Amino acid sequence: MQLETYISDLLYRYDCVIVPQFGAFLAQRISAQVHETTHSFHPPKKKVSFNEQLQQNDGLLANYIAEVEKIPYQVAVEKIAKKIKTIKSYLTQGETIALNNIGDLTLNAEGHISFEPSEHINYLTDAFGLSQFTSAAVSRTTHKATVEALEERTPIAITPERRQSRPYLKYAAIALIALSITGFAGSNWYLNSIETQNQVAQEEANDQMDARVQQATFVIENPLPAATLQVEKPSGNYHIVAGAFRVEANSDKKVEQLREKGYKARKIGSNRYGLHEVVYASYTDRIEALQALRAIKREHNAAAWLLVKALD
Numbered sequence: 001m002q003l004e005t006y007i008s009d010l011l012y013r014y015d016c017v018i019v020p021q022f023g024a025f026l027a028q029r030i031s032a033q034v035h036e037t038t039h040s041f042h043p044p045k046k047k048v049s050f051n052e053q054l055q056q057n058d059g060l061l062a063n064y065i066a067e068v069e070k071i072p073y074q075v076a077v078e079k080i081a082k083k084i085k086t087i088k089s090y091l092t093q094g095e096t097i098a099l100n101n102i103g104d105l106t107l108n109a110e111g112h113i114s115f116e117p118s119e120h121i122n123y124l125t126d127a128f129g130l131s132q133f134t135s136a137a138v139s140r141t142t143h144k145a146t147v148e149a150l151e152e153r154t155p156i157a158i159t160p161e162r163r164q165s166r167p168y169l170k171y172a173a174i175a176l177i178a179l180s181i182t183g184f185a186g187s188n189w190y191l192n193s194i195e196t197q198n199q200v201a202q203e204e205a206n207d208q209m210d211a212r213v214q215q216a217t218f219v220i221e222n223p224l225p226a227a228t229l230q231v232e233k234p235s236g237n238y239h240i241v242a243g244a245f246r247v248e249a250n251s252d253k254k255v256e257q258l259r260e261k262g263y264k265a266r267k268i269g270s271n272r273y274g275l276h277e278v279v280y281a282s283y284t285d286r287i288e289a290l291q292a293l294r295a296i297k298r299e300h301n302a303a304a305w306l307l308v309k310a311l312d
Contacts, residue, residue, distance in 0.1 A: 050115035
């Protein structure tokens with residue numbers, strides 16, 4: 001049993017996945033960050049950690065395994081216990097347990113489990129498609145110092161005495177306001193006149209069209225029988241996401257590629273970051289969606305994930 005696969009699936013939707021009699025994997029949301037030295041931008045993500053103290057079975061992992069493998073709940077609990085027994089045996093022998101897409105587990109000198117999370121996967125679905133990038137450094141202090149030096153050399157000051165010594169500016173301002181009001185009023189009159197003329201012309205054209213329609217006689221000989229087309233409308237709240245694209249043309253191309261492979265691919269809109277999301281298919285049944293997800297991750301795209309969302 002690939003226990004890490006089930007844990008990885010649940011970390012996309014939950015912040016705590018407890019493995020009974022072993023510990024809990026916790027996912028904490030971290031905001032986007034900018035490294036001051038390398039000037040690299042990191043998108044928001046979920047940082048995974050491990051807490052050995054949380055071992056009480058809450059049923060989440062066992063129920064999920066039971067649904068996917070279609071086995072009784074108690075059988076799923078026994079399979080988890082058997083897998084954990086094997087992992088603990090390897091840890092006591094000093095080996096490192098590598099959980100794919102989650103991290104590495106080791107046993108320290110005090111006999112406690114140490115966890116090193118994997119950094120190449122982001123469990124925050126809102127940030128799907130966002131990647132790290134590096135930008136050139138932006139220096140704001142230099143520009144500010146330049147502006148301050150320029151202001152010291154060329155001070156600009158308007159005093160009351162200077163305004164009083166130029167009375168013609170006041171009259172020029174009054175004249176400018178008067179011209180603006182006159183021009184605005186004339187512009188409104190001209191626009192209203194054009195709109196009235198357009199409305200009269202439109203009414204005359206409509207009257208002529210009505211007269212021609214009333215004079216015409218339409219006779220259809222041997223009409224074709226009515227055809228009924230069955231169009232399958234995609235539905236369901238369980239969507240298997242193939243990718244998210246900032247350019248909509250790329251999302252259209254992805255839909256065409258997936259449809260050529262036989263998938264019922266489509267676009268389901270944009271997420272909160274403005275990325276156009278493309279799905280392999282949508283399902284109304286959760287178990288059917290999970291089975292399809294496992295098949296897609298195994299045969300086509302290991303990064304595919306399940307989105308639970310009601311579409312308008």
